[in-house]
Amino acid sequence: MTRPDTAPVRPGEELPLDRLREALRGRVEGHADALTVEQFPGGFSNLTYLVRLGEREYVLRRAPLGPVAAKAHDMPREYRLLERVHPVLPVAPRPVLLVEDTEVLGAPFYLMERRRGTIVRTKLPPEYADLPGAPRQLSEALADTLADLHAVDIDAAGLRDLGKPEGFNGRQVQGWAGRWRRARTDDLPPPTELHDEDVIAWLTANVPPETAHALVHNDFKLDNLMLDPADPSRVVALLDWEMTTVGDPLVDLGLTLTYWTMPEQPGGAPNRVGANAPGFLSREDFLSRYAARRGQDVSGVAWYEVLGHFKLAVIVIQIYARYRAGQTKDPRFAPLGEQAAWLIGEAWRRIRDVGE
Numbered sequence: 023m024t025r026p027d028t029a030p031v032r033p034g035e036e037l038p039l040d041r042l043r044e045a046l047r048g049r050v051e052g053h054a055d056a057l058t059v060e061q062f063p064g065g066f067s068n069l070t071y072l073v074r075l076g077e078r079e080y081v082l083r084r085a086p087l088g089p090v091a092a093k094a095h096d097m098p099r100e101y102r103l104l105e106r107v108h109p110v111l112p113v114a115p116r117p118v119l120l121v122e123d124t125e126v127l128g129a130p131f132y133l134m135e136r137r138r139g140t141i142v143r144t145k146l147p148p149e150y151a152d153l154p155g156a157p158r159q160l161s162e163a164l165a166d167t168l169a170d171l172h173a174v175d176i177d178a179a180g181l182r183d184l185g186k187p188e189g190f191n192g193r194q195v196q197g198w199a200g201r202w203r204r205a206r207t208d209d210l211p212p213p214t215e216l217h218d219e220d221v222i223a224w225l226t227a228n229v230p231p232e233t234a235h236a237l238v239h240n241d242f243k244l245d246n247l248m249l250d251p252a253d254p255s256r257v258v259a260l261l262d263w264e265m266t267t268v269g270d271p272l273v274d275l276g277l278t279l280t281y282w283t284m285p286e287q288p289g290g291a292p293n294r295v296g297a298n299a300p301g302f303l304s305r306e307d308f309l310s311r312y313a314a315r316r317g318q319d320v321s322g323v324a325w326y327e328v329l330g331h332f333k334l335a336v337i338v339i340q341i342y343a344r345y346r347a348g349q350t351k352d353p354r355f356a357p358l359g360e361q362a363a364w365l366i367g368e369a370w371r372r373i374r375d376v377g378e
Contacts, residue, residue, distance in 0.1 A: 028060035028061060028062055028063070028072045029060060029061055029062075029063045030060065030061065031059060031060065031061045031071070032061060032063075032352065033351070034087070034350070034351055035061065035069055035087065037059055037071065037082075037127060038126075038127065039057060039059065041125070041126045041127070042057065042059070042073075042126060042127065043055070043057045045121055045123070045126045046073075046075065046119070046133075049119055050075065050078070050080065050118055050119050050133060051075070051078050052074075052075025052076050052077070052078030052080075053075050053076035053077075053078075054075055056074070056075060056076040057073070057074070057075055058073075058074045059071050059072070059073055059074075059082075060072045060074075062081075068083050068084065068085060068086060068097075068262075068264060069083070069084050069085070069086055069087070070082070070083050071083075072136065073133065079136040080118060080119075080133040080134065080135065080136055081115070081133065081134050081135070081136050082131055082132070082133050083097060083100070083131060083132055083134070084097060084127055084129050084130070084131035085097060085129045085130075086344070086350065087349060087350055096264070097120070097129070097130045097131055097132050097264075098120060098122055098130050098132075100132070100263050100264050100266075101117045101120040101132040101134075102120075103184065103263055103266055104116070104117040104134065104263060105117055106179060106180055106181055107174075107179070107181070107237070107263070107266075109179075110174055110175075110178075110179045111170070111171065111174055111260075113167060113257050113258070113259055113260040114259075114260055114263065115134045115135050115137055115259055115261070116134060116135045117132055117133075117134045117135075118132075118133045118134055118135060119132060119133045120132045137248055137258050137259040138248075138258070139248035139249050139250055139251060139258035139259065140248065140249045140250070140251045140254075141245050141247070141248055141249075142160060142244055142245060142247075142249065142295055143244075143245045143295075144291045144292065144293050144294060144295060145291075145294040145295060146294065146295060149251045149252070150254055153254065154301075156254045156301075157295070157299065157300070157301030157302040158301055158302065158303065159253075159254045159255040160244070160247075160249060160254040160255070160302075161302045161303035161307075161308065161311075162255065162303065162311060163247065163249065163254065163255050163256070163257050164244055164247060164278070164282075164308075165303065165308050165311040165312045165315065166311070166315055167247065167257050167260060168239075168242055168274060168275065168278060168312060169312050169315035169316040170315075171236075171237055171239060171242070171260070171274070172234075172236040172237065172238075172271035172274065172316055172318075173236075173316065174236070174237045176235065176236065176237055176268055181237060181268060182235075182268055183268075184237075184266065184267050184268045185238075185267035185268035185269055186268075187232060187235035187268050187269050187270070188232070189232075190232055190268075190269035190270050190273070191229050191230060191231070191232055191269075191270055191273070192229045194269070194273060194329060194333075195222070195225045195226050195229060195329070196226075198329075198332060198333050198336050199222045199225075199226075201336045201340065202218065202222070202332070202335070202336045202339065205336065205339045205340045205342075205343045206218070206339060206343075207339065207342060207343055207346055207359055209346075209359055210339075210359060210362070210363055211363065216363060216366050216367070217366065217367070217370040218335075218366050220370060220373075221328065221332055221366060221369045221370055221373065222332075224328070224373050225325070225328060225329055225332065228325055229325075230322055230325055232269065232270040233270055233271065233272050233318065233319070233322075234270065234271055234318065235268060235269070235270075236268070236269070236270075236271040237266065237268060237271075238266065238267050238268065238269045238270070238271060238273055238274050239260070239263065239265070239266050239274055240265035240266055240267060240273070240274065240277070241262050241264075241265055241277070242260075242274050242277065242278045243277070243278060243281040243282075244281065244282070244295060244296070246260060246261045246262045247259070247260060247261070248260075248261060270326075271316075271318070272318075272320065272322070272323060272326045273326055273329065273330075275309075275312060275320065275323060275326060276323060276325075276326025276327045276328075276329050276330035277326075277329075277330035277333060277334065278330075279305060279308070279309075279323070279326075279327050279330060280327060280330035280331050280333075280334055280365075281296070281334075282296045282297050282305065282308060283296065283297045283298065283305050284296065285298050309323065324372065324375075324376050327372060328369045328372050328373055328376075331365050331366070331368050331369035331372065332365070332366070332369050334365050335362045335363075335365035335366050335369070336362075338358045338361050338362040338365065339358070339359065339362040341355055341358055342355060342358035342359045342362060345358065346359075
């Protein structure tokens, strides 16, 4: 049995139902007059809702409230990407309708098919409690899905124009460094104590050439997978495609390992899944599984792991900056400044480990 995965809409994030009803009427299957909306509670970025039109169900995605970074949270781009990715990688949900008229919800949004399954966040869910092999099975499913994503033929699928893979790694450092500096809040330690500028300098000085050109999800982690409640080895869906581009696949691997090896986060729940938890693939076993399925050398992954920690710190501080400015009142965002500082510290520790 799957757990309830939706909740009432959070205060301040309600949708104008009358305008939404008229925007959907006659454009998707279902009874618009029977419209109901709930909210998916997970995630810290885009707002995601369950839309019911009578017996028909859809997932609605729109950008977060308040000002957002340029080119971020681009729902039309995400919709058009899924149109091309879904036929060649079925774990990508099928998009259904794009609405670019900002008069409806205040920002462009799209509907996609709803898929049902289990999302594993910081602990093993009850449906897997009696499955002794579940931790290893879902670990392997995560590694295999990442390898399969990177195996997509970007030329045959018409996906190469999603990005500029040449020089991708250098642009990653420059872009994320700029975002960090713009979003950095005044309640963080100074750079000489936090070492954020030292991390940026090291990444810049050690940029590797791209190992390959592949589809890069850019936020690949366990809780962006939806799994079969009865079979943790079967992936039902891969979610959150907003940052997908074309570039070096090891950038994905580095960020995935960042999530996979994180212990308890400051201000957050203890992480009882991943490399530090019993029965799950270790960091080394995860790397071996991915490398064998993908057929790729991963010996230079340390730089990508440092970049992964830094990128996640940037994403976290951007959300925290919106919270500090009062653009969102979600209480889950309160400890994110501390979490960003912790991630920078972990990036700096890994740099020192490389130098030893």
